[in-house]
Amino acid sequence: MGKRPSIDYQNWWQNIKHHRYIRFFLFVLIGVITYGLLVTNVIPETLEVEPGSISDQDIRSPITIEHKTETERLKQLAYESIGPIYTKKTQYVENQIARINEIFQTIRQVQREVSERIDEIEALEAELELIAEEDVVDSSITEEDIPNEITLEEQVERVRSIIARQTREEISDETLITLLQASPENLEAAQETTASAIYDAMNEEINMDRTEEAKNEAERKVVNSAVDSSLFRSMIELVRFGIVANYMLDDAATEEARNNAVDAVDPVMIREGQLLVEEGQMVTSETYNQLALVGLLDDHSNVYPFVGLAIIVILLISMLAYYLGDAKTSLQTNNTHLLMYVVIYTLTLVILKLISFAQISEVTGVTYIVPVAMGTMLITILLHSRVALFTAMIFSIVASVIFNGQSSGILDYSHGIYVFFSSVAGVFFLSRSNKVFRILQAGLFVGALNVLVIIAILLLRSGQFGWMEISFNLGFGFLSGFIAAVLTLGLLPFLEAAFGVLSTTKLIELSNPNHPLLRKILLEAPGTYHHSVFVANLAEGACEAVGANGLLARVGAYYHDLGKTKRPHFFIENQMKIDNPHDKISPQLSKTIIIAHPYDGVDMLKEYKMPREIIGIAEQHHGTTLLKYFYFKAMQNGEKEIPEEEFRYPGPKAQSREAAIVGIADCVEAAVRSMNKPSSAKIEALVKKIITDRLEDGQFDECDLTLKELNKIAKSICETLQGTFHSRIEYPDEVDEKIEDEKKEGDQ
Structure with a gap:
């Protein structure tokens, strides 16, 4: 009868199209095809350069990564740049004056005890004289009951037993004896003068180097005071004892300041696309280390890019499988249509891959000629527009990887955006009609939209482009729409016949x-x-x-x-x-x-x-x-x-x-x-x-x-x-x- 039967009438497909695992196999096939076409685009580039050699090309970083060695060096410099921090200890002056006041208070206390002992002795002696005059034979008080006077040595020991240990070790016996022998008025004057001199001196910042100078200055104030000169030596010793360094090294504040300086250091980043070595420039040891850091000198296999690509492909195919299983289209149950989708998807990706090889040429913007709209237009005509829109998203992600040849990183976002808009344009224009003249109109519409997207991309780059370069970019973009329409018209009859699709034609x-x-x-x-x-x-x-x-x-x-x-x-x-x-x-x-x-x-x-x-x-x-x-x-x-x-x-x-x-x-x-x-x-x-x-x-x-x-x-x-x-x-x-x-x- 001269008819070419569709795949639905082929025995081999009849035997397997209703198999329970056929859909799973077809989605796995899509994933394998996608991974196989993209894997070469994620293989890390390696260079054969040595320190001191001259680079024959511009070398840019393929990734963004922290230069940890340089970051640590800058942090160490920041740490060391912060010197010791000294803090004035305001409580020191209070502590030292309290010690001086304690000495004078103790002196007064001992003086009172001595005075009380003397009064006691005098009272007992007077009572004994009275007894003797009255010739009292049987008296309860005898001369043995009269205590001895407190000697100076005992007074000094008494003072030392009361005052703090640090103080008694620093103050001499001569000073204590002098103070013990002073009158209350002189003692009061000496206390005020001494405390005032210490307070005035320690109100200033006194570090270890200025301690002696501060003591000498306070000593002059004591000598020039109106206190009895017999107390000068004792007062001078007390002043010199009381004045200590109050501007001390603050370890906690120093460490905190150094840590803050370290935290303020931003990580040294090598950005994706950053120029590491210019063509004709010598590779220094520093740039060699940077090349090694970004993985351009790795002599061992790096599996991370392959694993990352596998995860992306699995996610894409899983989303596609879920969408096609949930959307109310023929792909939900019709495995023949799913097989046709696999064929269109594969054909589109193969075209993307073939066009990507044109990146090695010197022709500006030649990759914009990619007729990716062909795939979504065929899916719209033969299957459903919603499926085509979802597929356009997948094509854009795939294209951003396939066309990364001129990009320093794994993804080329400009081609991803371009492919997305180009794919979607054909869907919108064919969603209501898919007649032949409408397909040709859709090609023109796709081409016009491609031109607008390319103009937007060029403007976003803010680069200096010549009219020749702009013309090539726009021309290839417009030609892409025309080629997509021609390919759609050419492939449509074959796909309809092969898969028994009942199109308008x-x-x-x-x-x-x-x-x-x-x-x-x-x-x-x-x-x-x-x-x-x-x-x-x-x-x-x-x-x-x-x-x-x-x-x-x-x-x-x-x-x-x-x-x-x-x-x-x-x-x-x-x-x-x-x-x-x-x-x-x-x-x-x-x-x-x-x-x-x-x-x-x-x-x-x-x-x-x-x-x-x-x-x-x-x-x-x-x-x-x-x-x-x-x-x-x-x-x-x-x-x-x-x-x-x-x-x-x-x-x-x-x-x-x-x-x-x-x-x-x-x-x-x-x-x-x-x-x-x-x-x-x-x-x-x-x-x-x-x-x-x-x-x-x-x-x-x-x-x-x-x-x-x-x-x-x-x-x-x-x-x-x-x-x-x-x-x-x-x-x-x-x-x-x-x-x-x-x-x-x-x-x-």
Whole structure:
């Protein structure tokens, strides 16, 4: 027959397309293909250079990384740049004055004790004299009871036992004796002068180097005071003891300041794209270390980029698998369409990879010629626009890796953005129509959008570009859209034929009256042919009313009763001037013949390798409806009750909106054809009754028609029927002929 069967009719695909793991295998295949095409773009570049050699190219960093050695060096310099921090200890002056006051208070305390001892001795001596004068023999007080006076040595020891240990070790006995022998007035003056001198001196910052100077200055103040000169030596010793360094090294503050200085040092970063060595520049030891740090001198395999790429690919394919499994498109269950998606995806990626090799040329912007919109345009036409939009995102990510040849890093964001907009542009323009001229228009639209995106990219780079460079970039971008349209038009017929996709072009081809099957219907069952044409008109309008594929419904209606050609005279539309053969056979036999016609048609359609959508309409247009006429006839003839299931079509029920609408139109056309004097009201009532009966019978349970859409379908069918069965004005000649015929009939 000269037909090339689609893959759905190939035995090897028939054997595996319904395998439980076939979808998993296809997604794994997409992942392997993606990884294989991208892996060469993530292999770390290595250079053969030595310290002291001259670089023959500009070398830029492929990654952003911290130069930890340099960072540590700067932190060490910052740490060492902070000198010792000294802090004035304000509490020192209070502590030292408290010590001096303690000495004077202790001196006064001992002086009081000495004075009390003297008073006690004098009192006892006076009492003894009184006893002696009165010649008291038996007295309780004797000379032995009179205590001794406290000696200076004892007074000194007493003072030392009271004052703090550090103080008693620093103060000499001479000073203590002098103070012990001083009068209260002189002692008070000495205390005030000494404390004042210490306070004045220690109000200033006194470090270890200035301690002696501060003591000498305070000593001069003591000497120049109005205190009794006999106390000068003691006061000078106390002043020199009291004055200590109060401007001390603060270890905690020093460490904190140094740590703050270290924290303030920003990490030394080698940025992605940073120029490390210019062409013709000598490679110093420092730049050599930088090259080693960014991985350009690694002589061992680095697996990290490969693992990272694998993770990215797994994430992309997992998201794709989830989306295709969740989105309500043919890819959700149709593995043939999924295989076609794999082919389009792979073909697009191969083209991206081949174009990426042009980066080695010196032609400016040549990579913008990549016709990536071809992939999304094919997916939009053959599958679904939503799938194409999701795929555009994947293409943009893949392109940012594939076109990284002129980028210092792993990703080239400019090409990623360019590919995204280019891919999406074709989807938007073809989402409502995919006719040939529309594809060419889409190519122009993609090219124009490519130009705008390239202009935006050039402006974002803020570089100095010559007119020649700009012209090349824009020219290649516009040419990309044209090439994408040409490739789409060229590949579309092959993909349609290979995967049995029912595109608009294919549907138009199948609607040609010269198609062998349509000619078979016309010649062998002319009544069925005209019935099918009428059903096609009704179904197309109803489909367009609810947003279904009207052209598919029309073509499906042409072939839906192909099975009637096997026994055409058993169907009323083909019974011209002959007796009805059903009147001579049993209802059960009639039922068998009538019910067989959808499946006889399916067999013939499969023999001609017709698209499965057309086969589905032929098989499903009656669903599981009941042959009421023959069922009731059998009930009348039979003695026992007959189950309805014996007179129902075996199905399946309509699986698509188009199949359901063709079934409604088929039933309506047959019913209206049998009406006597059809009117608008009668037609409308009949159409609604047929749809209601099918709805209540559950014939729409397996397709996604809503009640709102069923109302639209009824309205559309009624409008079409009213246009066909409108009242016609009878012209005079026709009236005369009609009267003449009536007269002849009356004469007869």
